[in-house]
Amino acid sequence: MINGSDYTARYPNWNDWKWQLANRITSVDKLSKLLxxxxxxxxxxxxxxxxxxxxxxxxxxxxxxPGDPEDPVRMQCVPSIEETxxxxxxxxxxxxxxxxxxxxxxxxxxxxxxxxxxTLKCSTYCRHCxxxxxxxxxxxxxxxxxxxxxxxxxxxxxxxxxxxxSGGDPLVMGTERLEKxxxxxxxxxxxxxxxxxTRVPVVLPMRITDELLEMLKxxxxxxxxxxxxxxxEITPDSERACAAIVNAGIPLGxxxxxxxxxxxSLSTMRELLLKLVHMRVRxxxxxxxxxxxxxxxxxxAVDKGIEIMHGLTGNIxxxxxxxxVIDAPGGGGKIPVGYNYIISKDDREVVMENFxxxxxxxxxxxxx
Numbered sequence: 202m203i204n205g206s207d208y209t210a211r212y213p214n215w216n217d218w219k220w221q222l223a224n225r226i227t228s229v230d231k232l233s234k235l236l237x238x239x240x241x242x243x244x245x246x247x248x249x250x251x252x253x254x255x256x257x258x259x260x261x262x263x264x265x266x267p268g269d270p271e272d273p274v275r276m277q278c279v280p281s282i283e284e285t286x287x288x289x290x291x292x293x294x295x296x297x298x299x300x301x302x303x304x305x306x307x308x309x310x311x312x313x314x315x316x317x318x319x320t321l322k323c324s325t326y327c328r329h330c331x332x333x334x335x336x337x338x339x340x341x342x343x344x345x346x347x348x349x350x351x352x353x354x355x356x357x358x359x360x361x362x363x364x365x366x367s368g369g370d371p372l373v374m375g376t377e378r379l380e381k382x383x384x385x386x387x388x389x390x391x392x393x394x395x396x397x398x399t400r401v402p403v404v405l406p407m408r409i410t411d412e413l414l415e416m417l418k419x420x421x422x423x424x425x426x427x428x429x430x431x432x433x434e435i436t437p438d439s440e441r442a443c444a445a446i447v448n449a450g451i452p453l454g455x456x457x458x459x460x461x462x463x464x465x466s467l468s469t470m471r472e473l474l475l476k477l478v479h480m481r482v483r484x485x486x487x488x489x490x491x492x493x494x495x496x497x498x499x500x501x502a503v504d505k506g507i508e509i510m511h512g513l514t515g516n517i518x519x520x521x522x523x524x525x526v527i528d529a530p531g532g533g534g535k536i537p538v539g540y541n542y543i544i545s546k547d548d549r550e551v552v553m554e555n556f557x558x559x560x561x562x563x564x565x566x567x568x569x
Contacts, residue, residue, distance in 0.1 A: 249280035288497035297532030314363035406442035484523035515556025
């Protein structure tokens with residue numbers, strides 16, 4: 202891996218996000234030049250690409266250590282033959298988003314909020330993507346007809362106060378096109394909060410431009426959640442992108458996925474979380490890996506996540522600890538999972554342990 206200034210010298214347009222998109226790594230030959238792949242590795246990736254597409258920004262690819270098949274960045278973006286292995290628990294749509302989609306591009310599961318999928322395109326296709334059944338299959342954004350239908354649904358359901366714009370990645374859209382969607386949402390009286398789910402601060406940080414942020418500032422309150430999974434993804438470029446978002450007055454959170462071989466250790470997760478809060482990025486969720494087809498090799502036992510959360514609690518500041526959740530298969534929504542600190546509970550008292558394992562008693566209030 203060479204440093205950012207060397208890349209800028211070699212590629213004058215390196216810091217142009219549109220150049221990064223136009224030069225994504227999508228072929229085995231191009232990837233092989235970067236990572237010096239063996240013939241068996243190339244054959245395995247070709248086989249995987251028969252099922253699932255690949256795209257990696259040059260920036261994100263530059264973070265990979267060549268010759269290390271267990272590099273945590275590589276594991277998240279370079280296809281693995283394991284993606285072609287079938288698992289009895291695999292599901293095409295594990296969260297039943299299609300069932301809960303009353304109109305195209307809208308998922309309405311929770312009473313007061315909807316998921317608004319405005320594009321099927323990402324700058325980098327994560328190998329652990331839960332929405333891989335559709336994302337990356339077509340590089341397209343929502344059509345005008347679909348946009349009118351989705352906005353009509355939101356207007357017609359006054360209980361909706363929070364809209365999460367996702368995809369794909371909304372920030373790969375042009376600023377003008379994205380503003381059209383956001384401004385239309387802001388004109389709906391009962392929509393209070395607009396959120397954006399994006400991985401561009403991680404894989405395409407040069408997309409966070411002054412033009413983009415000036416546009417977003419016009420439509421506050423806006424919140425952004427991003428998706429760092431490993432400390433190696435935190436670079437001077439991603440730090441600058443996150444700082445720009447926060448300095449624009451936009452709260453910035455992070456959602457990680459617990460991935461076997463990537464971040465399933467207490468030390469790695471602790472380092473990641475502390476670096477996030479240093480950047481003023483609030484850890485929000487740690488997800489148990491979903492049951493999407495072709496990603497079973499990333500799944501850990503649920504107990505591993507509970508163990509990590511137990512190890513974090515009391516040992517780093519509470520605002521640095523995310524909520525560990527399982528997005529329940531079958532569309533049950535996010536269910537918090539955690540270590541049980543309650544040993545016993547009755548009408549008289551609650552007996553509990555703290556993070557050190559010491560026992561404490563809390564008296565219940567008198568009945569009546």
